[in-house]
Amino acid sequence: MRSLLRSVAFFSLMQASCLAHSQSSVTLYGIIDTGVEYYNHAAGGGSFAGVPTLTGEMPSEWGLTGVEDLGGGNKAIFRLESGFAPGTGGFNFGGREFGRQANVGLQTAYGSLTLGRQINMTTYTLLNADVIxxxxxxxxxxxxxxxxxxxxxxxxxxxxxxxxxVGATYSFGRDAAGPAGPSATNCPGQVAGNFLACKQYTAMIAYDSSHFGAAASYDRMRGGAGASAPLTSSAYTDTHTVVDGYFKLPSVKAGGGWIHRNLSAGAASTLYNLYFFGLTYTPIASLALDAQVDKYIQSGVTSSTGLAARASYYLSRSTSVYSSVGYMINGRHGSTPVSAGGTVEAGAEQLGVMLGMRHLF
Known part of the structure; x- marks a missing residue:
């Protein structure tokens, strides 16, 4: 009996010791953002009024993130993040359950290493400078x-x-989980016998202080046989370069930058430059006013200018209402819609308006 009691006591102490050195937590979070939008000069004529399919002031999402303390300053981390359309309840990102992120990794004193589907450095570079x-x-x-x-x-x-x-990602093969969604190339993922097919690497360096910051990134992806046009060969590449910066005062923030894309895909090759500059003014804590101008130039082909203005009123720390107005000035051969997920008649100027509500949890 004494031997049994000693065994139970020893086991309890071991369990308590493990708990003391291995604290873990899981957090549920998300954004629900939708409203009603309108734009004129839709493709085929007429106008559109309804609930947007892709995004409002921010994309709608929900996710789970977890941290386990491994001791010695090391932590195990994971993130599962799903994008969805509030209007229908369906998944965005081509129907993927966790299309935004699905990764696991280690966080140490030397940095964080993650494995799986993840946000790459192009997104991180734009986070601070793009005020809209x-x-x-x-x-x-x-x-x-x-x-x-x-x-x-x-x-x-x-x-x-x-x-x-500093940050970097290396993908052994993109878009293995389908079907293809916005911006996906439907590349068949990790392809045996063709090391270059569907590979992608991104890199970033950024500096941030209390009043200003700057960032730069490089992002190159390769195509593969069976992928969506134009990246139908592993010899074809699509490269994005971003350089941007921002500065902040107590009630004003300004941000701007340059995005360069070089799509090298035979006859379908494309080269463009995209410039943006925006301001955010916060006259009171509960009101934010944003404005931005974007200039797209495809030399010798077309150019377009996008104007956007937005007012957000915060009802609480978690809930806000907003109005957004956009105006797109397309060149003669331009066909860029003013609204994400929208359509436009080629060469038309287009006005878009949205009234919406956002809740964070």
Whole structure:
């Protein structure tokens, strides 16, 4: 009997010791953002009024993130994040259950290493300088990849040294989980016998202080046989380069930058430059006013100018209402819609308006 009691006591002490050195937590979070939008000069004529399919002021999402303390300053981490359309309840990202992120990793004194589907460095570079963000009227209408810059089957690293952040991702094969969604290339993932097919790598360096910051990133993806046009060969590449910056005062923030895309895909090759500059003014804590101008130039082909303005009123820390107005000035051969997920008649100027509500949890 004494032997049994000693065994039980020893086991209890071991369990308590493990709990003391291995504290873990899981957090549920999300954003629900939707409303009603209107835009004129839709493709085929007429106008559109209804609930947007892609995004409002911010994309709607929900997720789970977890941390386990392994001791010695090391932690195990994971993140599962799903994008959805509030209007229908359906998944965004081409129907993927966790299309925004699905990764696991280790966080140490030397940085965080993650494995799985993850946000890549193009998105992180734009976070601070783009004051409008991935909203209904934004610079992302010029290139949908910018709003959905993710990498499948990827290894990622990020660490901040004083004010300098460095990060990189390497994907062994994109889009293995289908079907294709916005900006996805439907590449068949990790392809045996063709090391280059569907590979992608991204890298970033950034500096942030209390009043200003700057960032730069490089993002190159390769195509593969069976992928969506134009990346139908592993010899074809699609490269994005971003350089941007921002500065902040107590009630004003300004941000701007340059995005360069070089799609090398034979006859379908494309080269463009996209410039943006925006301001955020917060006259009182519960009101934010944003404005941004975006200039898209495809030399010798077309150009377009996007204007966006937004007012957000915070009813609480978690809930806000907003109005957003966008105006797109397309060149003669331009066909960029003012609204994310919208349509436009070629060469038309287009007005878009949205009234919406956002809740964070």
């Amino acid at each position: 963000g991935p909203s209904i009227h934004s610079l992302y209408v010029f290139d949908s990849y910018l709003a959905y810059a993710r990498s499948d089957n990827a290894v990622g690293y990020m660490e901040k040294f004083a004010g300098v952040t």
